[in-house]
Amino acid sequence: MKYAYYPGCSLTESAREYDASTRLVMADLGAQVEEIEDWTCCGASAVESVSRLLTYTLPARNLALVERAAASAGRDARVPDVLVPCAACYLNLLRVGEEAGRDRALAGNINEVLAVEDMHWSGAARVRHLLDVLVNDVGADAVREAVIAPLKGLVVAPYYGCQILRPYPKFDDPEHPRSMEPLIEALGAETYAWSSGARCCGASLMATKKEVALRSTGRILLDAQGADVIVTVCPMCQMNLEAYQSEALAAVGGGERVAVAYLPQLMGLAFGLDEEALLLARNMELTRRFRDKVARRFADAPQAEPQAEPETEPA
Amino acid sequence: MAPATEHADAATAKAPEAPRAPAAAPAPAPDPRAQALEAALDEVRHMVAGCMQCGTCSASCPNQFAMDLTPRRMWRLLLHGYADEVMDSKTFYLCSSCYGCTLRCPRGLPLTRAMAALKRASILRGGPGQRRHGAFYATFVDNVRRLGRVNETDLMAHYFVALRDPLAPFSFMPLGLRMLAKGKAGLHGSPQRGRLGPLFAKVREMEEKP
Ligand code: SF4
Ligand code: SF4
Numbered sequence: 001m002k003y004a005y006y007p008g009c010s011l012t013e014s015a016r017e018y019d020a021s022t023r024l025v026m027a028d029l030g031a032q033v034e035e036i037e038d039w040t041c042c043g044a045s046a047v048e049s050v051s052r053l054l055t056y057t058l059p060a061r062n063l064a065l066v067e068r069a070a071a072s073a074g075r076d077a078r079v080p081d082v083l084v085p086c087a088a089c090y091l092n093l094l095r096v097g098e099e100a101g102r103d104r105a106l107a108g109n110i111n112e113v114l115a116v117e118d119m120h121w122s123g124a125a126r127v128r129h130l131l132d133v134l135v136n137d138v139g140a141d142a143v144r145e146a147v148i149a150p151l152k153g154l155v156v157a158p159y160y161g162c163q164i165l166r167p168y169p170k171f172d173d174p175e176h177p178r179s180m181e182p183l184i185e186a187l188g189a190e191t192y193a194w195s196s197g198a199r200c201c202g203a204s205l206m207a208t209k210k211e212v213a214l215r216s217t218g219r220i221l222l223d224a225q226g227a228d229v230i231v232t233v234c235p236m237c238q239m240n241l242e243a244y245q246s247e248a249l250a251a252v253g254g255g256e257r258v259a260v261a262y263l264p265q266l267m268g269l270a271f272g273l274d275e276e277a278l279l280l281a282r283n284m285e286l287t288r289r290f291r292d293k294v295a296r297r298f299a300d301a302p303q304a305e306p307q308a309e310p311e312t313e314p315a
Numbered sequence: 316m317a318p319a320t321e322h323a324d325a326a327t328a329k330a331p332e333a334p335r336a337p338a339a340a341p342a343p344a345p346d347p348r349a350q351a352l353e354a355a356l357d358e359v360r361h362m363v364a365g366c367m368q369c370g371t372c373s374a375s376c377p378n379q380f381a382m383d384l385t386p387r388r389m390w391r392l393l394l395h396g397y398a399d400e401v402m403d404s405k406t407f408y409l410c411s412s413c414y415g416c417t418l419r420c421p422r423g424l425p426l427t428r429a430m431a432a433l434k435r436a437s438i439l440r441g442g443p444g445q446r447r448h449g450a451f452y453a454t455f456v457d458n459v460r461r462l463g464r465v466n467e468t469d470l471m472a473h474y475f476v477a478l479r480d481p482l483a484p485f486s487f488m489p490l491g492l493r494m495l496a497k498g499k500a501g502l503h504g505s506p507q508r509g510r511l512g513p514l515f516a517k518v519r520e521m522e523e524k525p
Contacts, residue, residue: 009464009465012464014494016498038507038510039507040459040463040464040507040510040511041459041462041463041464041465041511043456043459044455044459044465045412046451046452046455046456047452047455047456047459048428048431048434048435049431049434049435049438049452050435050438050452050453050456051435051456051518051522052432052435052522053518053521053522054456054515054518057514057518058459058511058514061511061514109521112517112521113514113517113518113521114514116513116514116516116517117513117514162411162412162413162414162415163412163414165414166413166414166415166417166418167414167417167418167425167427169418174418175418199377200377200378200411200413200415202377202378202411203411204411204412205378205409205411207451208408208451209381209408209409211381212378212381212409212411213411215380216377216378216411243490243493243494244490281497282497282498284493284494284497
């Protein structure tokens with residue numbers, strides 16, 4: 001398993017914990033993850049409101065870098081899949097192939113722009129979201145194998161958000177997604193049954209229409225009241241769900257705060273990885289309820305396996 | 316409402332300027348900005364030309380409660396030549412790109428893209444209602460152009476300057492402080508600074524070509 005890694009801008013700054021935990025967990029699972037050299041911003045969701053051509057060329061440049069690197073690796077080097085943890089980056093990168101793949105004029109325009117840097121996009125690099133790779137390339141069984149400290153009793157609400165599922169549902173049901181459930185269960189945790197997993201959190205409106213975004217966020221937090229933690233697979237969703245909880249809960253009439261963490265952070269905890277390395281201290285909303293349950297994972301581990309090794313971690 | 320006949324109108328209104336255009340555009344000298352705006356609106360009309368007014372998009376939209384025009388009604392107005400009413404509404408600025416409507420539209424229309432195209436049209440049109448949103452998007456894109464990768468702190472600072480609203484930063488200040496404390500916001504250089512200059516220049520050149 002070898003991937004060209006596109007972290008995207010958020011993962012280099014506000015979401016460094018997502019970047020760090022993704023790299024650690026993928027390495028633990030035996031995947032080779034190589035950051036794309038000289039990658040640049042994919043345009044996020046704002047560029048589409050400014051220029052149609054930029055919307056495609058900014059992400060296409062990064063895919064062209066992957067193709068070029070593979071070509072210069074010589075022989076018949078396979079063009080690796082592009083691994084993307086951010087849902088917004090994922091959609092932008094994926095959309096290039098989805099749209100320009102069936103629109104010759106658009107593909108021509110993209111390549112005319114890329115030619116200023118002597119680059120070319122052909123569509124050879126397949127774009128994959130982290131969740132897709134975890135579910136379909138790694139698989140729940142391999143995840144279970146890697147678990148050292150099962151997250152017993154932890155109730156986890158899987159939050160998928162919008163853009164990994166829509167408008168191009170590549171690996172899950174776009175209205176009722178369930179792909180995270182086998183992973184959560186492989187970690188020894190329980191899936192929280194709720195209906196907000198694919199509901200829009202309004203992140204893209206937080207800067208321009210805050211009152212509206214707060215209501216969307218608040219409804220999701222209310223719906224998650226029975227869970228110990230919401231897990232996310234996107235830095236925008238994570239930030240939106242963790243950073244505005246008091247205002248968002250107030251906007252929907254009040255409720256308890258809910259912990260929010262990235263899926264690979266949760267996996268890292270179950271893999272017995274160091275909390276500091278997973279940058280858990282950077283999360284803005286980790287409730288006592290969550291911390292207490294997670295702290296029990298090593299204590300519970302021996303009871304989890306009847307043939308119990310003594311209280312230390314198994315080697 | 317007489318739905319059946321209206322549906323037929325919507326479906327056949329491929330040349331939507333017909334009902335109103337003569338009155339709305341009497342100026343003989345073509346202003347390039349007006350032309351660009353018209354082209355942008357045409358692009359959207361083309362995207363939603365197949366709308367059959369079923370209302371699925373409106374029902375799917377999580378932000379509809381805050382919209383002054385429902386999406387369904389907005390497509391209808393646009394196809395019938397009421398572009399000003401559409402441009403004056405805030406509906407498309409309330410789209411949070413959830414792709415729910417795009418996924419469910421029985422005609423398979425690219426509605427989220429149409430919403431984004433309306434934002435572009437609205438920025439072209441200018442006017443007081445557009446200042447806040449246009450400023451945010453333009454600031455963001457300029458940030459990408461200059462830095463290659465987006466520095467979120469820098470982005471916010473520029474956004475507030477662009478807004479020219481001295482009080483705007485305060486509504487984000489408590490969060491800004493918490494983010495600083497978590498090491499989530501800071502000013503640092505981007506090694507990709509200037510990398511995207513040529514690409515942006517080329518795109519601009521191509522988009523300004525008639
Ligand atoms: S869902 Fe599609 S066909 Fe139905 S009203 Fe909306 S745009 Fe028109
Ligand atoms: S994509 Fe935009 S307009 Fe469509 S349902 Fe979602 S928020 Fe509403």
